[in-house]
Amino acid sequence: MNSVAHTTNPPQMQHKRAFALPSLRAWLAAGQWLVTLLLCAFLIVPVVMSILAGLTVNYFQGVASGLTLRWLGEVWTQYHASVFLSLEIALATLVITLLTGVPAGYVLARSESRASRIIEEFLVLPIALPGLASALALLVVYGGFTMFRTSVAFIVVGHVVFTLPFMVRAVAAVCASSGLRTLEEGAASLGASFFQRFITIVLPNVRPGIVAGALAVVTLSIGEFNLTWMLHTPETKTLPVGLADTYASLRIEIGSAYTILFFIMTMPLLVAMQWLGVDATGQRNTRQKKTRVIDTTSSAENQS
Template sequence: MTAVFALTFTFLVFPVVATVVASFAREWTGVLPSGFVTLAHWQQVLGIGGDDALYSLQLGAVLRTLPENPLAAPSQSPLFRSVWLALGGVLVNLVVGVPIAYAVARYEFPGRDLLNAFAVLPLAPGIVLGVAFLRAYPQLSGTDFGLIVGYSLLKAPFMVMAVQSSFESMPLRQLEESARSLGASWPRTFLSVVVPNAKRGIVSGAVICWALAAAEFNFSYVVFSRGARPLALFLKANISNSSFLTTAAAVSVFFVLIAGVTAALQLLGDRAFTTN
């Protein structure tokens, strides 16, 4: 099992490592990249120096100085808009997914199995949901609200499954009875006893949902119509017009973004659920 895990992990991680390494190479004409180390590709991607004619194809357009109104940033920058949209989807999943996971893990009621199956099964592929969304709600096409709702619907099963696993591993009835016997109301019991004990599942679900929503391409491609493009569409447009090494730098920047937000969500979760 250890050998199988090691081989699988290596197989999955190697492309990521190779991409990051390639982003610092001067050229790649043979089996391996060569001419280390250069920051030219990162500079081009981040828009630091370089030819102004290429600026519109650089991720620097994401990081450039924004207008005077900071609140306009989410709608005018692909980076900030993608972070905002993905976090909005995570918030919806938390508000809806955590109570569903709790109800399924804690209670027996008519329709429980149907609710559980509906909550953990993918609703539809992104492109199918996007087409259905356009037909049903054309007025929401390209809006932040429409994208947030779509992301939350697509990623909800990951939140429910992660949180439900935490709840099912807990002695929920004993925890609730102990808290209620000490005078805590049901809302206080749920928010200050049950939820903090499930923080690992909640944080894990939030991280997974955010990472997948930020990288969602199919739904974004179908529904997006105006404003700053979501980051997945922005990267696709730039990657298709760049050399492989510049593409490697752009993808590496995306990896760094995912890792940074993931670490921030984990840190925020650890602090938010502290019960001391």
């Protein structure tokens, strides 16, 4: 009886344990969640308020004045040409960066010479410089060619200069993996030519980097303002430049409606990047990588 009495906890002790204070680890976790939620609110609330301003009849009266799509209609009527022009410039920029950035990223990842590192630093230089400085450099060099200066191609060149490093870095990060080099060596030992290795081994394995770079290029091209503002003409006004004009010269409801239009264009690209599981360096989860490596190895062996 005495042993049973000693091993059994009294009801008062059980009651105290049930109402024990949270541990220090729990307090830290709660604090982290609180800070995260506050930061999210700090960033998201202005966006939500701007969207509401573009949907309300009168901004100064707020939602009580009613909701309307009138401002979106006016923005589309006045600036739909800028929307299509931004998409055309983004697609042209994407094509050029794909044709130049993918081979450049592959070569830079494979080369270990000092010259390749210097070239890589020069490619990244436009990111470190302000967009206005890059635009001024283009104007100084090519501003004298009137036909080129007033054409859409001039803006495309500026966007390529600005976005090419993102494509090169994303592709180079994947090409630098030792597994890809081993696959290429194995395919070469089986008699595959460089072209066959590049098509059947390199491109399938660097696809995550290409997708990441492509999404970054299109998103940055659509949203680029500083460089475009210096290079544009009244006939080559893009979406961000039009957004600045609406905030400067029109009522705030139209400017906010323009923000909604810009939001609609860019959000699908960001969601696509998350849905594909691709980060800024072009990496994906390990299981997908292993599956892709096995598939490309078997296809290379079959072709050889």
